[in-house]
Amino acid sequence: MPAYVVLTRERTHDADELAQYGAKAKAAREGHAPEPLAFYGDFEVLEGSDMEGAVILRFPDMAAARAWYQSDAYQDARRHRFQGADYRVFLVDGVDNA
Numbered sequence: 055m056p057a058y059v060v061l062t063r064e065r066t067h068d069a070d071e072l073a074q075y076g077a078k079a080k081a082a083r084e085g086h087a088p089e090p091l092a093f094y095g096d097f098e099v100l101e102g103s104d105m106e107g108a109v110i111l112r113f114p115d116m117a118a119a120r121a122w123y124q125s126d127a128y129q130d131a132r133r134h135r136f137q138g139a140d141y142r143v144f145l146v147d148g149v150d151n152a
Contacts, residue, residue: 056148057119064140072138078131086122
């Protein structure tokens with residue numbers, strides 16, 4: 055069953071740190087092959103807090119999503135995200151298309 059990692063950027067603090075995060079996060083995808091379904095495109099907040107953008111990554115299953123998130127490469131990238139912006143990040147199980 056697919057799993058999704060959803061990242062919503064709520065507020066940017068440091069554009070330079072965020073740029074470092076972007077470069078390292080891209081490199082951290084190697085060996086994990088997430089499928090980007092949404093990547094900071096146009097959006098509209100219909101309910102809830104405002105945000106600056108969102109990313110949705112699809113993985114084959116929860117274990118694969120966790121393996122990417124917990125990888126040394128992504129953990130290294132993540133520290134720049136913490137310095138660069140406020141995010142909400144969550145992992146959610148998908149549904150089978152059967």
